Amino acid sequence: MRKAALLYNPDSGGSKQRQRELEAPLAVLRGGGVEANLIPTRSQDHAGDETRRAVASGCDTIFACGGDGTIHNIAQVLATSPVALAILPMGTANALAHDLGLPFNVIAAAKSALRATPRRVALGCVKYADIQEKRASRYFVVAAGVGVDAHLFYKLHSGAKQRIGMAAYYAKAWNLWFTYPMTRFAAEYAETGSDALKRADVTELMAVRIRNFGGVVQELAPGASLDRDDMRLVCCRTASRLAYLAYVTRGLLRLRWRIPGIDLAYSKKVSCDYRTSSFAASQQQPRIYVEADGELLGTLPAEITVVPDALTLLAPSR
Numbered sequence: 001m002r003k004a005a006l007l008y009n010p011d012s013g014g015s016k017q018r019q020r021e022l023e024a025p026l027a028v029l030r031g032g033g034v035e036a037n038l039i040p041t042r043s044q045d046h047a048g049d050e051t052r053r054a055v056a057s058g059c060d061t062i063f064a065c066g067g068d069g070t071i072h073n074i075a076q077v078l079a080t081s082p083v084a085l086a087i088l089p090m091g092t093a094n095a096l097a098h099d100l101g102l103p104f105n106v107i108a109a110a111k112s113a114l115r116a117t118p119r120r121v122a123l124g125c126v127k128y129a130d131i132q133e134k135r136a137s138r139y140f141v142v143a144a145g146v147g148v149d150a151h152l153f154y155k156l157h158s159g160a161k162q163r164i165g166m167a168a169y170y171a172k173a174w175n176l177w178f179t180y181p182m183t184r185f186a187a188e189y190a191e192t193g194s195d196a197l198k199r200a201d202v203t204e205l206m207a208v209r210i211r212n213f214g215g216v217v218q219e220l221a222p223g224a225s226l227d228r229d230d231m232r233l234v235c236c237r238t239a240s241r242l243a244y245l246a247y248v249t250r251g252l253l254r255l256r257w258r259i260p261g262i263d264l265a266y267s268k269k270v271s272c273d274y275r276t277s278s279f280a281a282s283q284q285q286p287r288i289y290v291e292a293d294g295e296l297l298g299t300l301p302a303e304i305t306v307v308p309d310a311l312t313l314l315a316p317s318r
Contacts, residue, residue, distance in 0.1 A: 001032075001113070004029060004060070004062070005063065006025070006026060006036060007041050007054075007074060008041065008066060009040070018090075022065055022106070025107050048077050051077040060083060061084045061113075062083060062084070064086070065106075067093060068091060069294055072138075075141050076139055079310050080310055084312040086116070089109060093214070093215060094214060095143075095210060095215075096142055099210040099213070099214075112316055116317075118314060119312070121311055122209075122306050122307060124307075125138070125307050126207075126302055126303070126304045127305075128297050128298045128299065139307070139311075140292035143220070144207045144291065145207075146302055147202065147236070147288060148236075149291060151288075182203045182239035183203065185201070185273065185288050186199065186200075186202075187270055188272075191265050191267055198265075200237055201237065202235050203236050204236035204244075205236070207267075208233075210224055221264065231267055231270075238262060243260065247262050270303070271302070273301040273302075
């Protein structure tokens, strides 16, 4: 690491407070011989623009100072490039930081980055219809979801946590989860190493790339790993909310329960679309939403694939 940019959202935690928090890790990097600078970002697009400027100025490392959303935005620019992504965990969930085993003290995380081993990993890529129904695509690092979880992100748009507080945010999410109609859609995929297509009508599909989400869920998709060049699919054929709760409980307790109606598979590609035959001509098909790394993207149809050798991560040696 010779030159680095530390990108952060000044609206998260307060502008002056967040800047003060980052002065110490900035000093650590500079003390380690790195030319490093803080760069505030105002929005998703601005984060991308600042990342491109930093890369063009010769930065070999970009620090995402935040959570998985900040990482997601920066990864869109760094994907398929040699520039490394480093992380100072300052978000709410910090799922990727948990999976990589990063320190959650930002000073310790900066010191860890100076000693880190570059790790080349695959990225997920999701193609979808944006809110204006135009085709678009995004890379993802942690996971992509279609159905129940993406509907919650649609209802609880970004920023709600900061405005209403985490307790109220989770209470609203819990209420929405119990009232969601569990709309079914079609998913088609081939398991890794096979050409045989499988088709299922599901209420939720997740394509997961990491093993450890941290927090209460821990292993959302047992067997998922950044070291693999595929995804761990969680296919929920059930509309039973009790089955969903049992699956989350299984992850919480780190058990290997088999939950009826919820299947796991490895795959490099999955396609999701509406079940057109399930609605009469006079009925309007409810929108089914798509998210990636906790960011609402758009709606079906969607195709989720894996791009091998796509991103360099700075992480502690294992």
